[in-house]
Amino acid sequence: MEYRYLGNSGFKISEITYGNWLTHGSQVENDTATECVRAALDNGITTFDTADVYANTVAESVLGEALKGERRQSLEIFTKVFGPTGPKGHNDVGLSRKHILESIDGSLERLQTGYVDLYQAHRFDYETPLEETMQAFADLVRQGKVLYVGVSEWTAEQLRAGHALAKDLGFQLISNQPQYSALWRVIEEEVVPTSKELGISQIVWSPIAQGVLTGKYKPGGELPSGSRAADDKGGADMIKRYMRDEVLERVQKLQPIAEELDLSLAQLAVAWVLQNDNVAAAIIGASRPEQVAENVKASGVTIPAELLTRIDDVLGDIVERDPAKTNDSSPKTREA
Numbered sequence: 001m002e003y004r005y006l007g008n009s010g011f012k013i014s015e016i017t018y019g020n021w022l023t024h025g026s027q028v029e030n031d032t033a034t035e036c037v038r039a040a041l042d043n044g045i046t047t048f049d050t051a052d053v054y055a056n057t058v059a060e061s062v063l064g065e066a067l068k069g070e071r072r073q074s075l076e077i078f079t080k081v082f083g084p085t086g087p088k089g090h091n092d093v094g095l096s097r098k099h100i101l102e103s104i105d106g107s108l109e110r111l112q113t114g115y116v117d118l119y120q121a122h123r124f125d126y127e128t129p130l131e132e133t134m135q136a137f138a139d140l141v142r143q144g145k146v147l148y149v150g151v152s153e154w155t156a157e158q159l160r161a162g163h164a165l166a167k168d169l170g171f172q173l174i175s176n177q178p179q180y181s182a183l184w185r186v187i188e189e190e191v192v193p194t195s196k197e198l199g200i201s202q203i204v205w206s207p208i209a210q211g212v213l214t215g216k217y218k219p220g221g222e223l224p225s226g227s228r229a230a231d232d233k234g235g236a237d238m239i240k241r242y243m244r245d246e247v248l249e250r251v252q253k254l255q256p257i258a259e260e261l262d263l264s265l266a267q268l269a270v271a272w273v274l275q276n277d278n279v280a281a282a283i284i285g286a287s288r289p290e291q292v293a294e295n296v297k298a299s300g301v302t303i304p305a306e307l308l309t310r311i312d313d314v315l316g317d318i319v320e321r322d323p324a325k326t327n328d329s330s331p332k333t334r335e336a
Helices: 030-042 054-066 097-111 130-143 156-169 191-198 209-214 235-242 245-252 255-260 265-274 289-298 305-318
Strands: 003-005 012-014 016-019 047-049 076-081 116-121 146-151 173-176 201-204 279-284
Touching (some): 012 016, 012 279, 016 030, 030 054, 054 097, 076 097, 097 116, 097 130, 116 130, 116 173, 130 156, 146 156, 156 191, 173 191, 209 235, 209 265, 255 265, 255 305, 265 289, 279 289
Parallel strands (some): 016 279, 047 076, 076 116, 116 146, 146 173, 173 201, 201 279
Antiparallel strands (some): 003 012
């Protein structure tokens, strides 16, 4: 496993990060979830990403229990705040001071830790003054409950405004967590250049495009049992935009490139996002421990420039590049 600095800070994280969205407390049983976490630790992953909204707080509890007994200083634990939690009342969502300060205490209790290494604004809150949000984060940093602050799916303009306020308040905004894969490149035109200028790293989710880039979905074929596309608890909705024959056919054509590098298609997909020098980590999920062991082999891989060009040529116009898609990620109202 290799490690990278997060943003303009002295904080290092494992470039393969374990995330438990759509798995812990939802897709897989707790015992299997714990086995996946153990597999992550055994393979050198020290960074774990979750959110209070995942499985309505249950994912945090499962992760906290799975990490119980580990040396806290050897781990980097990330969580997020924004989404509706608890009974989903009118103050159980968003980035108000009330919701942030109450949410961190709940997250710390569930994660069984006195602090989180990175606390992230899960989306941008259009209904709360940004000054209020950033002041709440600044207070948590000073209280020692949060070591570093990041965001998720913010636009270039939002990153710039948040970064300026953080600087004024005496702390750093060091990370953004966007969706990014060989099929989904909407951050490249605006978010990445702005982030490089500001000293913000990307921690990217869905590097294998919800499993599509593993090649397990064949054009015209049946959905594999237990796969994300067959999941009626939310997974199928996320993956459906890729479940077109024209996409699946192009993915199959990546196989010779993966073979040249002695990689699986999944490993190629994870390694591909790590070629971007603004990416500090790729988040992987898992429903089986073996998936963790496979995906960590993408760490430290260098893909030659000529093969990166071939990947672009194979995928062609099925790649989504529209930077406006980032703006679509955050709800314009924060109704629970």
